[in-house]
Amino acid sequence: MNRRQFLTGAGAAAVLAGCRWKGVAPKPELPPGTLGGPDHQHGHLLRSGSLPEPSRERRVGIAIVGAGIGGLACAWRLQRNGVSNFEVFELEKEVGGNSRAGENRVSKHPLGAHYLPVPPPSLRPLRELLAELGVLTGDPYAERPTYDEAYLCAAPQERLFAGGKWHEGLLPESWIPPSEREPIARFLRRMECFKQARGVDGKLAFTFPVRDSSQDPIWTDFDKMSFKEWMEREGFQSPELAAHLNYACRDDFGTDFGLVSAWAGIHYFAARRGKAANGDDDHYLTRPEGNLWLANGLAHPVRDRISTQRLAVRMETQNGAPFVDFLHVATGEVERIHADLVVWASPLFLLPFVWRDMPAPAITASKQFTHAPWVVANLELSRRPLDRPGAEMAWDNVIRESGSLGYVVATHQIPRVLEGPTTLTWYQPLTLDDPASERTRLLGRTRESVAEEVLADLEQVHPDIRACCTRLDVWRWGHAMVRPTVGFLWHSDRRWFEQQTGQVLFAHSDLSGMSLFEEAFLHGVRAADQIGTQKSTIDSPGTQGVG
């Protein structure tokens, strides 16, 4: 009776439905692909300490080290603030850092960061960026601005594979046993309360940036226990909720919820307050290339001031004006950049090898930062793979019983009725062992062994994945993201870096203890604005501005 209903999307599946899924076929050859990752060879060079002396030197007003989101946001903001004597130095060939993307024959795809929740009006600079990029239209400071629908993640957004079936959503009603609905509902209500909560200082308990959150111990004390302990203590008895919270912590922090600080865990659920006129609350923006569009949007107005393939190898800050030595990794030459101000927008773990006169408190503080290693794989598929029954393929596809986080579909935002070739981006934080051992193991692995693991994982849900996978590129992130472990956020020396006001400023997501776009971006903006207030220094004579 239902007129013209047909399963376009499941076109191939309809044909294949009749055929039986191939069981264990003889192991076919792996699809071709590459093994990539951030340039860690040069990082090792740094540790070895055997570096050439500079052959040239130059002066710039402000030297920004690193063109990830933090460094680019700083440059973008300086430009907007009317400051022009800055230069950005980046180790890799491309800008973007963790927000970089790759491309195969089918589509662009993320290598790391891949979504940004719509920001609340309080994040004014971020709203301004989105308006500048045309993704946000109308009043950028409105409570509910209108977003370009090509960026708002299309439906269906999420699905979970559990009990042999796909379910819509990550806490799906069709899967959660009735006995667990009450604790889950109670948990979600509690998170809503935390969203409203404020401390005695009048500040929101959990917000972006992390440093604007309330310092009232009633809230910061959540940092003293793990998210898992907190959940158990509060009596949220639900294995499905536990699995979901663990998933959330591994997804955002690359760390199990037994190690993540409860403050960070709650922040994940209670700090987002963005709204859209044409989207649900807390909706998010995504593109096939992940967050690279944001990095490129920041870089575009300052593109002439970015030098790539420059590795900061040496920095000295005392004795008057600071300088940084950069190794041109293509030529092997070292250039000394004298600057009035240095903005360190690179990860903190390299700092002790670079900063020759690193102050003692900085040394102490930097030792408290730990980073989770991740592996990301991009699978180019010649067609949609066979799928297990249940909900249709979503943007984010999570497998309940898996050490991976599942995958996101790079072509999801391209509106097509015909769902042909696609790219799946598979994510896995390495959390079985401590980060250092996991990292060593990861750097010893071949593409083939990772590819085999990825395919075996995905075979659970797409039995013919090997037959349609035409390319599989592996990306290893040794120091993917900083870990907000118990006590790190509010009971360590973490904040030393963000509190600096001298000639070296810091702008990297590491500083927040949480590796998130907003944090990286807002550190960049903060550093730029701080420079604005110290402008007199910069405008002093003797500065040979580049611009």
Added chain:
Amino acid sequence: MTRSARGGQRVALLVSVFVVASCGLAYELVAGALSSYLLGDSVTQFSTVIGTYLFAMGIGSWASKHVESHLADRFVGIEIAIGILGGFTAPFLFWVFSQPGAPFHICLYTCVMLVGFLVGLEIPLVMRLLETETSFKDLVSQVLSVDYLGSLAVSVLFPLVLAPRLGFVRTGLFFGILNACVALWAIWIFRDRLATPKFTTAQAFGAIALLVGGMVLAGDWTNFVEGKFYDEEIIHSSQSPYQRVVVTRWRNDVRLYLNGNLQFSSRDEYRYHEALVHPILSSHPRPLRVLVLGGGDGLAVREVLKYPGVREVTLVDLDPTMTDLFRHHPLLTRLNQGSLSDKRVTVINGDAFQWLEDHTDAFDVAIVDFPDPSNYAVGKLYTTTFYKILERHLAPGGMAVIQTTSPLLARRSFWTVVNTLESVGLRTAPYHVLVPSFGEWGFVIATRTVWKAPDTIALPTRFVTASTIATMRQFPPDMDRVATEPNRLDNQILVRTYEKEWGPIQ
């Protein structure tokens, strides 16, 4: 015979009772499930089938007293007969159902009576075969308890495993084979009591062969089952990469089904296609270029081509199987008057979304005839994003019409489409029409400025006239406008609403 040999024989017979009992219940369940599947109203079907079956069993048990000699021969014969009869009941009934005018009810109850009668005979005969070895008290308790155990086993397996995995036809045949195997076993056990052991053995093997053959062919049987779905003669049936395309004919009514859903019936499609095409085309002062999205059957194009001023028609349909079929099949080209082969028509097989994005052509009239938004893939074609792109393809003064499901059965879905069009700044003129084979059907015209209905339809039409258009635009209270959110790519609320509204009806 030694004592232990007799004991072995008894166990063997009890095992047979278990199998026989399972088979008996299986036939009953197959008949009940099949009749409620075909006729609906499962409570009535199940209770009448089971009642008839039990009654027939009663007659069988009563009749067993007339079997006086050759007990073993009779028992084997009955097993073979039940195997064949019970096994083939389901395919037979499916076939009967697909024959127009065939007396389905008579056949159904005859089969149920026959199988019930034979099953009723079985147990008393088994008891009498065992009688010589066991005291009556033990006998009754053993036979009946095994009988009930067998029933329990099947009643649990049937809904959980058999019906979903094997289907009705194969389940019936499978139990038929079991019955025939019991016959073989009985032949072996009673080999020294049978009159013509060789002939009986051959019969049993013959029955097994027939039933196994049936199992193998059961796949092709689905074509017959399809005959049931479509009630009518199937004149085309194919599987394209996107959908199952079936065309049927019954007398002079030709119907198209995609994935089992009726797309049109030639008896009343003129109402649908006239209502889709004429209001908009007659209202346009000079429609030169027309775009048709979906509608690979060429019926909308047929109506468009009636306007002599139309110079170019571009039809974009996903499925080449559809457009080829409607370009070449004589019966179908008669229906669409060869519209897809007309010189003015360009047929493009592709994704409408992508095609609109990749091209810049502007049209005076766009006719959007997509399938209903029953899944996320098709749902994209009803979103704000899609309508914004569509709007870019309208020439100055251009307009679009969109088929919009039933405003009566899916009222919220219908108005969601209207609200979605309005949310992207278009003016709308919704209307509806009764198409008997679908019910009350809805359409929306979308324009940049207020739409003005045509004063006359200058062509001969069977249904649409200027005055029918006026009535089509009236919405009585049960279809009246409801406020909804617009349907966007990020929420796809239409797919959910549609599912809620049509779900219970299908």
